[in-house]
Amino acid sequence: MKITENIDDNICNLSLDGKLDAYHSIELEKCINKVILRGCINLLLNFQGVDYISSSGLRVVLSSLKQLKKSGGKIILSNLRPYVMEVFEISGFKQIFEIYESEEEALKSFKV
């Protein structure tokens, strides 16, 4: 799992690359926890490079959503590939996450 971090305008943009399976999800969880601990509450996850997500991966994004909601923050997802999108659809997570097709749209929604 490669995670590229980019902070701009108080929004932390994490570009993910790799498989979000049981093993690699731990890396993402650690990374997100670090970001939240630093006080960043606006998180954008770019899934462009993610071709697989397991329930462990979903757990990490869900736990981030729960944490950020508590502190009045937001988590937005963008660039989901068809397979990943399907997983979000089946599990019903599509209903609880803000998901955008592109990073630009996602960034705009933070400003609203």
Place this chain on the structure above:
Amino acid sequence: MITIELLLDLVEKICVILVIAYIITRTKIFHEVIDNKFSVKNMAFIILVFGALSIFGTYSGITINGSMGNVRDLGPMIAGLVGGPVAGLGAGLIGGLYRYFFLGGITTFPCSLSTILAGLFAGIIYVLNKRKFIGIIGAVLFAAFMESFHMVLVLLLAKPYPEAFAIAQELSIPMIASNALGMLIFAYFITNLTKERKTTKERDEYFDELQRKKYELQIAHEIQESFLPQEMPNLDGYDIFALNLPAKEVGGDFYDFIPISKDKIGVTIADVSGKSVPAALFMAVSRTILRAKAMGNSNAAKVIEDANKLIAEDSDTGMFVTLFYAILDLKNKTMEYVNAGHNNPVLFIRKTGSMECLSAKGIALGAIDAIELEEKKVDLQSGDVIVFYTDGVTEAINDKEEFFGQKRLYKLIKSHSDLNAEGIVNTIKKAVVSFSQSQSQFDDITLMVIKVN
């Protein structure tokens, strides 16, 4: 010529010293000293052993005007560099006093003093380096410096000066070179020893971790197993069979049969997020909550929505469970169902030979506090087959990194719909296992088949 011979003699002497030094570095006491455990016993050991080495180092090759080229300073320097000022000074005093009382010559005083100071300075370096060995380069530079200083002492303190000068001229290069070389090899021993000990420690830690992990997996497996039904229900007009093939790292899949009334039975298949003990525990909790809510209650959507409230309260870490729940009406041959984010089961309709995906709008349990589930109903007829599964089936991977996928699964069901429930389950299991033969089974494989007689 004489200088080279002297150097060779010294090197020979050093070799003996190094063999002894090497053996010392393998002792438990020396390891304790490296770990900064300075008991009286340890200190006495270091002082005596390196003091003895110092005496041994005194007797080297060639005597010039009653003075010997020697590696006497080496023992105290090592003692000081690894054991501090007390060890260095102690070993230095042994070597130095021996030189003072048992050997003569005009350099007696400067040479004795130099040995004592070598141990003391080495000890001070140890303290200044935060009570750690200074490392190879530092140790060698120190040895070279110390022997140069030794020669300066000879020039300053030995009388008469011309003889002292002759001795210094003859001895300085062999002594600086041989002591530095001896120190180089010894420092190399110590750094190797330190590295080796670090590696051993890391290996032991890794091994412990592995043991713990193995134990955890076993616990997870036992929890999961103890919460699965021990036997299949015996139903009039229906044939049911289910199977759970846990992955090495247990994933927390489960299935269950819940009695509702004389003519109704609840059936469920579920997949908990994550792996190992957390997943197994969450599975146990979810299954218990579901049972408590479902027994005697024939409203499928209400049962699962209520169960979700309880599960969500317990899920701060983002744990969730995808679950398909159906209530089978045995008498009227219908099935009411809700789907909380689980893979859609599939219904094979015998009459038409078609497959129907049992989808319904919903969301995984534990994700949000309040959910609304769409409830659907299907009619069942003789020969129909319903296959419930978890993603361990469709996401089994072969060595080309392809998923087993829905297509293969559907095809298999269609072509084996004549078998009984157990036969269909085993056929699918075999196909999935052989598909992913070369890959280790990554996720639990859970299957349940209901066949209408």
